[in-house]
Amino acid sequence: MAEIDIYAALKKFFGFTRFKGLQEEVVKSILNGSNTFVVMPTGGGKSLCYQLPALMQEGTAIVVSPLIALMKNQVDALRALSSEEGIAHVLNSSLNKTEVRKVKSDIENGITKLLYVAPESLIKEEYVNFLQIQKISFMAIDEAHCISEWGHDFRPEYRNLKSIIQRIGNDIPIIGLTATATPKVQEDILKNLNMQDANTFKASFNRPNLYYEIRPKTKNIDSDIIRFVKQNEGKSGIIYCLSRKRVEELAQTLQVNGIKAVPYHAGLDGKTRVKHQDMFLMEDVDVVVATIAFGMGIDKPDVRFVIHNDIPKSIESYYQETGRAGRDGGEGHCLAFYSYKDIEKLEKFMSGKPVAEQEIGHALLQEVVAFAETSMSRRKFILHYFGEEFDNETGEGGMMDDNMRHPKKKHEAKEDAKQLLEIVFKTNEQYKSKEIVNVLVGKVNALIKSHRTDSQEYFGSGAKHDAPYWMALLRQLLVAGYLKKDIETYGVIHLTDSGKKFIKSPISFMMTEDHSFKDANDDVIVGAKKGGDAADENLFKLLKAELKKVAHDLDLPPFVIFQEPSLEDMALKYPVTMEELSNVHGVGEGKAKKYGKSFLKLIQDYVEENDIIRPEDFVVKSTGSNSSLKLY
Incomplete structure (x- = not known):
């Protein structure tokens, strides 16, 4: 087709x-009919890449997307481009028979150029049979990272797409599109869609107009947020929170302090959600306070700030959520509040999960810790994570983060770097970062003991520095390319060729010390103890009352049924099935079956009424990158 x-x-x-x-x-x-794979960050104009060719070609392009709200927005936007209402349609379970007939008729008559479908709708036999006999221009898989178990948002229904596409038509060109994909995920997408021959286009992940900042999360977080929003008066912003309860509380606090804010989460009825979204889009309010879990269909180009009340659970999530700021090219301020206690809480959630999932989950969280605590360029850190190198001196947006604007002092660490690399070599490249640091400072654990590393002369040879110092140095050696991490084995550290060369002939290595957030977190609200050791005091009180009642009915001492540590663990993990209850500290299968029924009922009701994010909702799918890119 001619360029003109x-x-x-x-x-x-x-x-x-x-x-x-x-x-x-x-x-x-x-337009050439080639399989095409596009990795393009939020705000890069990804949707136009498939919308334009679909509008130019004969037949209908099928667009698979998991985001119902965004599909509707895109269809509305496409309909605005044409006098023909049927130019774009959504096909999902919300349509009645008459509406489905209309969609089919428009496709048959060549009116519909883009058909947006959720993956679960596409697998319906009725639709597959219908689409088999239509002229399909191409199949676009949006949010393609959902197909990968290594992605941060794995959706099993995406795994069926390959066989469905083959059934609809073997020769249909496939377009895979994603905004967040590490090299490991990219490889997985191409393999799962059987499109290794695809033309691949990777835009830079750098968003030079975004300013990244991390602050310690203290008991004054409400005041900190209010102060920040008031400094940005009249500007649009999104504040993310993990729980709906916190969303409601914070939205109310902002309103009381004269800030025009509304809550937005899946627990609100549809009417209220639409109203609040429209108020934000129409600028009747400045701020939306929303849950991270809810996939918002907000595509507002002039969002000037994104605040994370809770640190996100993966770098991908952080990148995607902060990516909602500055889509118009204007500056966006990305502020996250970080407390190590948030991380500890999320780690506790994972006990009782399969070992492999715990390992991956731990690795994923440590990545977030590394990002929050690092004193190196945050932009360099993020881009390295996505497999892209960045030079702060010459790269666009090099000074756009707190660490670059307020740098920590650097010092020469050539000898320490050599020592750390030698330890990796001497321990046969079999340890993860934590064990390497333990070997340096002389801290014994079961794994170190089993390899008899504690009896080697080099054990404890780095005791002149503390563990955080060595961990910071290890992260910086990873970024500098002297070490790499094997993600398949959950983070075992290996030397690169550069690392081996460094041991033989060391060169200057300037190191910056990490931020220390741990001292500042003694007064953190999250997980704060109020009279007991339960994470959720209200649930703990209800469980105690239930225990008293059950004990009275059975004429047994309460501790015979469940002891307090078990109730505390229930108030942390929120078990809602027999299996989950049997994994609670001190319960086991027998007690769970014998006494658990009423406790489970109580917890189920409590979780529902208070919209609790449970450990089981915190599903960790992946660290989502290849081995050399992990930074802790």
């Missing part, structure tokens, strides 16, 4: 006179 046609179509359909970044090459690849 592409530009004419771009102008005709979207009103743009030029393409952004890699868009033009991607559009040409799709």
Whole structure:
């Protein structure tokens, strides 16, 4: 297709006179009928890459997306481009028979250029049979990282897509699109969609207009947030919280302090959600306080700040959520509040899970710890995580974070770096970062003992520095490329060729010390103890009352049924099935079956009424990257 046609179509359909970044090459690849894989960060104009070729070609393009709200937004936007209402349709379970008939009729008559489908709808036999006999221009898989178990948002229904596509038509070009994919995930997507031959386009993950900042989370977090929002008066912002309860509380606190804010989460009825979203889009309010878990269909280009009340559970989540700021190219401020106690709480959630999942989950959380506590460039850290190198001196946005604006002093660490690399070599590259640090400071654990490393002359040879110092140095050696991490074995550290060379002939290595957040966190609200050791005091009180009642009915001493540590563990893990209850500290299968029924009922009701995020809701799928990119 002639180049002039592409530009004419771009102008005709979207009103743009030029393409952004890699868009033009991607559009040409799709128009040529090639399998195409696009990795493009939020705000890069990903959807235009498949919308334009679909509008230019004969037949209907099928777009698979898990985000119902965003599908609706895109269909509305596409309908606005054409006088023909049927130019784009959504096909999902909410449609009645008449509406489905209308969609089918528009496709048969060549009116519909884009059909948006949720993966679970696409697998329906009725739709597969119908689409088999239609002219399909191509199949676009949006949010393609959902197909990978190594991705931060794995969805099993995405795994069926390959066989469904083959049934609809073997020769249909496939377009995979994602905004957040580490090298490991990218490889997985190509394999799972059987499109290793795809033309691959990777835009830079750098968002030079975003400023990254981490602050310690203290008991004054409400005041800190209010102060920040008031300093940005009249600007649009999103504040993310983990729980709906916190969303409601914070939205109310902001309102009381004269800030126009609304809550937004899945627990609100549809009408209220739409109203609050519209108020934000129409700028009747400045701030939306929302749950991270809820996939918001908010595509507002002029969001000037994103605040994380709770640190996200993965770097991918952080990147995706902060990516909602500054989509118009203007500056966006990304502020996250960090407390190590939040991390500890999330780690406790994972006990009782399969060992492999615990290992991956721990690795994922440690990545977030590394990001929060590092004193190196946050941009460099994020881009390295996604497999992209960045130079702060020459790269765009190099000074756009707290660590670069307020740098910590550097010191020469050539000898320490050599010592650490030698320890990795001497211990046969079999330990993870934590064990390597333990070997240096002389701290014994079961694994070190089993390898008899504690009896070696080098054990404890780095005791002149503390563990946080060595951990900071190890992270910086990873980023510098002297070490790499094997994610398949949950983070075992290996030397790279550069690392081996460094041992033989060391060169200057300037190190910056990490931030220490632990001392500042004694007064942190999250998980604070109020008279007991239970994470959720209210639930703990209810469980105690239930225990008293059951004990009275059975004429048994309460401790015979469940002891306090068991109740405390229930108030931390929120078990809602027999199996989960039997994994609670001090319970076991027998007690769970014998006494557990009423306790489970109580916890189930409590979780539902208070909209609790349970450990089981905290599903860890992956650290999501290849071995060399992990930084802790």
